[in-house]
Amino acid sequence: MANRPNLFKAGKHLLIIACGLLMLYPVMWLLASSFKPNNLIFASSGLWPKTFTLDNYVNGWKGLQGITFSRFFLNSAVISVLSVIGNILTCSLAAYAFARLEFRFKSVLFACMLVTIMLPYHVLLIPQYIIFSKLDWINTYLPLIVPKWLAHDSFFILLMIQFIRGIPRELDESATIDGCGSGQLYFRIIIPLLVPALITTAIFTFIWTWDDFFSQMIYLSEIKLFTVQLGIRSLYDPSGDSDWGALLAMSVLSLVPIMTIFLLFQKHFLEGIATTGLK
Amino acid sequence: MKMAHRSAFRHGGGTAYLFLLPWLIGFFGLTLGPMLGSLYLSLTKYNLLNAPRWLGLANYRQIFTADDYFYRSLAVTFKYVLFSVPLKMIFALLVALALNKGIRLLGIYRTVYYIPSLLGGSVAIAIVWRQIFAGDGLVNHFLGLFGIEGPAWISHPSYILSTIVTLSVWQFGSAMVIFLAGIKQIPADLYEASQVDGANKLRQFFKITLPMLSPVIFFNLVMGIINSFQVFTPGYVIGDGRGGPVNSTLFYTLYLYLKGFSFFDMGYAAALAWIMLIIIGGFTSIVFVTSKFWVFYGDGREGK
Incomplete structure (x- = not known):
């Protein structure tokens, strides 16, 4: 009789674990x-490779037309890191102004900022493409990076505004009495206290x-500019004749940076989602 | 005089505008300007090389009266949103309820169920998905164990959309994490009081959990609708990238992309984008307007 709740609990755990395994x-x-040779990948549905090989990684890394995946990874890393820095810097500047400073048209601009959060990307796609192509920015990384340096992801501005509102104003006031201007206030008071929100922003900007x-x-068509995602997409031929081993090996590697960041910042990550509703 | 001028400048917020400068440039140059530009372009024929040629409402007339692909892509997208958004929320809520109640190992389970949301948007997973649902893929192997002969999920136009929906539902983890946080906020004394009154679990769920979670459900619903209307990568990679087989993966965004970047009919694509904005705006406002009937901002929260 006393065992029944325990049995029930164990059953529940088993079910959750089974579903989790299915999910993964x-x-x-x-x-x-x-890690399987090409001819065995689709031969059996068993997971464990009967013959273990690293050939797929070696072949896949060769990339396309003489340009290896080291180049693609480097490209992706450059774009992602520059985007992260841009977002952290410009979104926090804007957030500080909205949260702490008084200026004309503040409420109008604030409303505009809120609306842009919900604006679908595709509405801006065509005209942005035209602008960037007139600027001769096609086949450069500028269309991917410059928007981040112009605080284009207003979602993060809102996130930081909410965070700054939680910082007691007394800190600002005492710093002002000590002679800090708004620039010093931003660097010395707000930024150090904003670090958790900045980390959340950095993580999600990097992953996205x-x-x-x-x-x-849309913006990159030269192979030497390709990112990891574009590299993988080019290895893959929907009509069927892909080098599946190489494709899957590179797919695994493409997920490694994201998994690493997730595991490193796991706690921060899940709390960030829970409190802000980030994806 | 000079002093007065300076203080007026301060009140106008000169320094504030310095902080806002990057955002202001972005807002006018990358958002507002392009939006107006796209409205103008939608009334023209423009192929990026020649100057735009004024058409008036001809693009819109063409779209609504003579474009089967438009209705086709709208149908595909609606079907996707209609199935993926509610299914994802139901899964997220059920799993969140199962994981709640101070279960041991919650941290590990939460991580495991979240990983698909983390990886699901990548090209890599879309390719895997295509492969495990292929005619001789894992899913049909598995169904075969139970003597069920699965259909050709990928190559058959009636089934491919359902594989794309499953890929989306598979990523219920992020919504689940939000639900978990919401459930944690519900005061335990509500359950205790109702237990004293003799309410069973089911009644508690409908009378306490669901109403208390309604703001979170509202949030997930709005974001889910906005995001799923814009879905591109899964349809593009799991389908053949041109909407096939037989236009069954012709998502609205894919059609817009093809019009703009394969046929270089930028004016037409801009018109499609504006129609998309209005549709998404319409759906979001419906949710907002109806929210006062079903979203419960409980006194329990503020009153405590």
Whole structure:
């Protein structure tokens, strides 16, 4: 009789674990298949590779037309890191102004900022593309990076505004009495206290930029400029004749940076989602 | 005089505008300007090389009266939103409820269920998805164990959309994390009081949990609708990138992309974008307007 709740609990745990394994199965399949020789990948649905090989990684890394995946990874890293820095800097500047400073048209501009959060990307796509092509920015990284340096992801501005509002104003006031101007206030008081929100912004900007496929595809067509996502997409031929081993191996590697960041910042990550509703 | 001028400058917020400068440039140069530009372009024929040629409302007339692909892509997108958004929320809520109640190992479970949301948007996972749903792929192997002969999920136009929906539902983790946080906020004494009154679990769920979670459901619903209307990568990678087989993966965004960047009919694509904005805006406002009937901002929260 006393065992029944325990039994129930164990059953529940078993069910949760089974569902969890099912959820992770596609990822595990990807990982396992990347170590199988090409002719065995689709031969069995078993996970464990009967013959273990690293050939796929070697072949895949060769990339396309003489340009290796080291180049693609480097490109993705450059774009992502520059985007992160841009977002952190310009979004926090704007957030500080909205949260702490008084200026004309503040409420109008604030409302505009809120509206842009919900604006679908595709509405801006065509005219932005035209602007960037007139500026001769096609096949450069500028269309991907410059918007981040202009605080274009207003979602993060809102996130930081809410965070700054939680910082007691007494700190600002005493710093002002000590002679700090708003510039010093921003660097010495706000930025150090804003670090948790900045980390959240950095993590999500990195992941979204790394995973971004659509705008990279539109703006980049030269292979030497390709990112990891574009590299993988080019290895893959929907009509069927892909080098599947190489494709899956590179797919695994493409997910490594994101997984690493997630595991490093896990706690921060999940709390960030819970409190802000980030994806 | 000079002093007065300076203080007026301060009150106008000269320094504030310095802080805002990057955002202001971005707002006028990358958002407001382009929006007006796209409104103008939608009334023209423009291929990026020649100057735009004024058409008036001809693009819109063409779209609504003579463009089967428009209705086709709208139908595909609606079907996707209609299935993926509610299914994802239901899964997220059920799993969040199961993981709640101070269960042991919650941290690990939460991580495991969140990982698909983390990885799901990538090209890599879309490719894996296509492969495990292929005619001789894992899913059909699995169904075969139970003697079920699965269809050709990818190559058959009636089934491919459902594989794309499953890919989206598979990523219920982020919504689940938000639900978990919401459930944690519900005061335990509500449940205790109702237990004293003799309410069973089911009644508690409908009378306490669901109403208390309604603001979170509202948030997830709005974001879910906005995001799923804009879905591109899964349809592009799991389908053949041109909407096939038989236009069954012709998502609205894909059609817009093809019009703009394959046919270089930028004016037409801009018109499609404006229609998309109005549709998304319409759906979002419906949710907002109806929210006062079903979203419960409880006194329990403010009153405590």
